[in-house]
Amino acid sequence: MYKFAMVIFLFLTTLSSATNAQERVEEIVVIGVRDTHTVITDDTLVAPADTAQLLRKMPGANINKNGELTGIAQYRGMYGDRIRVSVNGAKISGAGPNAMDAPLHYAPVAILESLTINRGIASVSSGQETIGGFVEAQTYTGDYGSSGDFGFTGRTYFGTQSINSGSVASGFFSLSNRNHILRSFVMQEQADDLEFPGGEILPSEYDRERVDLGYSFRSGGHEFSLDFARNNTKDAGTAALPMDILSIDSDLFRSRYTWQGNDRNFTAEFFVSDNEHWMTNYHLRRPPQDNMMTAGAMRYRRNWAVSENYGFALKMEQFDSMGSWLYGIDQHMSTHRSTITNPNAAPFYISNFNDTEREIIGAFIERSTSLGEHIGLDAGVRVNRVTMDSEPVSANLNPMNMMMGMPLMMNNMAGMLSSRFNASDLSQTDNNFDWFARFSFHTDSGTTWYAGAARKTRSPSYQERYLWIPLEATGGLADGNTYVGDPELNPEVAHEIELGFDMDVGNLSFYPRIFYKEVDDFIQGTPATDMLVRNFSQMMASMGMGRAGPLMFDNVDANFYGFDMESHYQLSSNLNLRAVASIVRGERDDINDDLYRIAPDNIVVAVDYRDSNWMASLEAVSYADQDRVSSTNLELDTDGYTIFNLNGRVNVSTDLEVSLGVENLFDKEYEDHLAAYNRAFNPDIAMRDRMPGLGRNVYARLMWNF
Numbered sequence: 001m002y003k004f005a006m007v008i009f010l011f012l013t014t015l016s017s018a019t020n021a022q023e024r025v026e027e028i029v030v031i032g033v034r035d036t037h038t039v040i041t042d043d044t045l046v047a048p049a050d051t052a053q054l055l056r057k058m059p060g061a062n063i064n065k066n067g068e069l070t071g072i073a074q075y076r077g078m079y080g081d082r083i084r085v086s087v088n089g090a091k092i093s094g095a096g097p098n099a100m101d102a103p104l105h106y107a108p109v110a111i112l113e114s115l116t117i118n119r120g121i122a123s124v125s126s127g128q129e130t131i132g133g134f135v136e137a138q139t140y141t142g143d144y145g146s147s148g149d150f151g152f153t154g155r156t157y158f159g160t161q162s163i164n165s166g167s168v169a170s171g172f173f174s175l176s177n178r179n180h181i182l183r184s185f186v187m188q189e190q191a192d193d194l195e196f197p198g199g200e201i202l203p204s205e206y207d208r209e210r211v212d213l214g215y216s217f218r219s220g221g222h223e224f225s226l227d228f229a230r231n232n233t234k235d236a237g238t239a240a241l242p243m244d245i246l247s248i249d250s251d252l253f254r255s256r257y258t259w260q261g262n263d264r265n266f267t268a269e270f271f272v273s274d275n276e277h278w279m280t281n282y283h284l285r286r287p288p289q290d291n292m293m294t295a296g297a298m299r300y301r302r303n304w305a306v307s308e309n310y311g312f313a314l315k316m317e318q319f320d321s322m323g324s325w326l327y328g329i330d331q332h333m334s335t336h337r338s339t340i341t342n343p344n345a346a347p348f349y350i351s352n353f354n355d356t357e358r359e360i361i362g363a364f365i366e367r368s369t370s371l372g373e374h375i376g377l378d379a380g381v382r383v384n385r386v387t388m389d390s391e392p393v394s395a396n397l398n399p400m401n402m403m404m405g406m407p408l409m410m411n412n413m414a415g416m417l418s419s420r421f422n423a424s425d426l427s428q429t430d431n432n433f434d435w436f437a438r439f440s441f442h443t444d445s446g447t448t449w450y451a452g453a454a455r456k457t458r459s460p461s462y463q464e465r466y467l468w469i470p471l472e473a474t475g476g477l478a479d480g481n482t483y484v485g486d487p488e489l490n491p492e493v494a495h496e497i498e499l500g501f502d503m504d505v506g507n508l509s510f511y512p513r514i515f516y517k518e519v520d521d522f523i524q525g526t527p528a529t530d531m532l533v534r535n536f537s538q539m540m541a542s543m544g545m546g547r548a549g550p551l552m553f554d555n556v557d558a559n560f561y562g563f564d565m566e567s568h569y570q571l572s573s574n575l576n577l578r579a580v581a582s583i584v585r586g587e588r589d590d591i592n593d594d595l596y597r598i599a600p601d602n603i604v605v606a607v608d609y610r611d612s613n614w615m616a617s618l619e620a621v622s623y624a625d626q627d628r629v630s631s632t633n634l635e636l637d638t639d640g641y642t643i644f645n646l647n648g649r650v651n652v653s654t655d656l657e658v659s660l661g662v663e664n665l666f667d668k669e670y671e672d673h674l675a676a677y678n679r680a681f682n683p684d685i686a687m688r689d690r691m692p693g694l695g696r697n698v699y700a701r702l703m704w705n706f
């Protein structure tokens with residue numbers, strides 16, 4: 001595969017020197033408002049391997065980055081499990097207790113067809129828990145032919161970038177006619193450590209393979225498909241977390257049936273995933289060193305974590321003269337197990353999560369209708385029943401069976417923590433109720449106003465309920481604090497309002513929104529009060545493991561508000577000016593503190609030039625200072641910065657697209673507020689210092705359809 005990539009690149013080099021005029025760098029950004037509520041990008045000819053990076057170009061959206069393949073979606077200040085991320089309809093609760101395989105890990109850029117964000121309030125049909133929004137990744141599945149004859153088609157996608165000497169090579173192949181598509185996809189990508197102006201991020205290399213196989217059949221109004229994907233992520237650095245990825249081996253299966261009748265559509269979806277993950281604190285980063293209290297060898301850790309998911313959704317849409325009704329039921333079940341061991345001391349183990357279960361069964365009804373000539377209404381209600389449970393946990397922190405000293409004391413404390421946890425009420429049931437309503441008013445001038453309101457809920461994650469021993473297994477918060485959970489946590493309840501408009505006047509398009517969201521029982525770490533938990537953390541910290549002063553997941557009150565917008569101005573037939581801006585505030589209501597890891601105010605301003613077969617774009621990306629930080633999470637400020645990106649795309653022929661780009665043109669040194677802190681030994685970045693933004697990156701991408 002790799003050789004094939006090299007051949008293509010040689011071909012590309014020859015080609016680009018032949019078309020010398022095209023040595024200018026060109027552009028590809030194809031982000032636009034497709035309809036009134038969604039922002040979609042099908043721009044896969046961009047640099048990063050991580051699909052989540054595309055969110056940075058969307059209003060209100062951003063990415064919490066803990067590693068190169070570990071992007072966690074953020075939208076309007078909420079992130080992680082608060083955002084419903086759909087990958088081809090499936091909900092994937094990854095194996096990693098720190099979201100190393102966050103859902104978008106399973107939609108690599110090389111096979112991505114589109115990434116869509118629901119602007120603002122998500123409909124209740126879009127997912128079970130949409131308190132923070134809805135993001136949908138669709139991978140490429142090929143097209144039906146136009147006749148009964150089978151034809152062979154496909155596309156290849158290759159890329160390389162300078163910042164980590166990375167490359168990606170992939171091929172999509174399909175055999176199809178008007179009724180059948182048989183498809184397959186293979187991908188291989190790898191990279192070395194990333195560069196930033198002051199050195200390298202250690203470790204940040206990655207290596208991943210993926211294979212897909214799928215089949216679709218359609219006849220009349222019926223369509224049926226089956227798809228299988230195997231993801232094998234190998235070594236991948238996550239310097240913002242306490243460990244790095246050794247492997248993530250996942251099998252994803254999905255099936256879908258749709259029927260389109262005259263006045264109704266029916267959809268049935270079913271999906272399963274099985275994910276196995278290993279990570280360590282010694283194979284990619286410098287392993288623990290001897291210190292005053294312990295030998296380094298005693299602090300080696302490896303973590304085995306698995307998750308299994310399955311779920312289904314049944315939906316019926318019925319059309320009438322006034323609009324449509326949509327109703328359905330859905331279910332999702334996920335189980336997690338995570339065990340921490342030490343390769344140097346076999347009896348040592350921590351049963352971190354022991355077969356935690358989280359099942360949601362939901363039902364919804366949604367109406368989309370017009371109230372007169374100028375007013376539209378989308379509204380719906382949903383009920384979710386969430387049941388969770390965990391098996392009893394245990395640990396052995398005294399592998400040498402010492403009769404005195406720290407290991408014995410810690411083991412005794414862990415024993416008290418586990419027996420207390422095992423005796424508590426682990427089985428929990430929540431009945432959650434959501435609703436939303438969105439009005440749209442079309443004015444005669446062509447502007448459409450939007451006003452929306454919603455109540456959305458989210459039950460606690462398995463980490464928030466079942467983390468029984470102070471650890472940093474927090475769904476990727478990466479704040480450097482250890483946490484404990486609480487089985488008795490209440491679900492979060494958010495009430496939200498949103499207002500905005502879409503205006504297209506002459507050459508100007510302007511789509512602003514303002515929003516306000518109040519969250520009762522928002523789940524947030526607060527200083528742990530339990531003495532056993534505190535003493536245990538204190539002892540761990542004194543041995544060089546983690547930070548003292550643990551947090552506990554707790555129900556607090558919080559609110560989020562802000563503004564985001566997208567706008568375009570057509571300067572001439574070829575030249576377009578575009579701007580995307582996002583401002584969000586996240587605050588605690590119960591005390592005077594800001595929320596953790598909220599995207600700084602940011603704006604992307606770009607000039608795009610489009611010709612018949614090429615385009616180019618110059619982008620200025622500005623982030624403001626972020627000094628509204630969480631003192632509870634010991635969060636550090638970051639300074640503002642502006643970087644420039646230049647990129648372009650040439651359609652060499654109808655089948656061949658080539659894109660070239662430079663990110664961070666002037667090699668500006670800056671800190672990325674959402675990339676957390678360095679946790680791996682690095683001569684260039686101090687421990688627990690802010691992670692740097694990336695340096696200048698020159699990249700090339702090629703897509704060839706055949």
Ligand SMILES: [Cu+2]
Nearest residue numbers: 096097100279
């Ligand atoms: Cu992990």
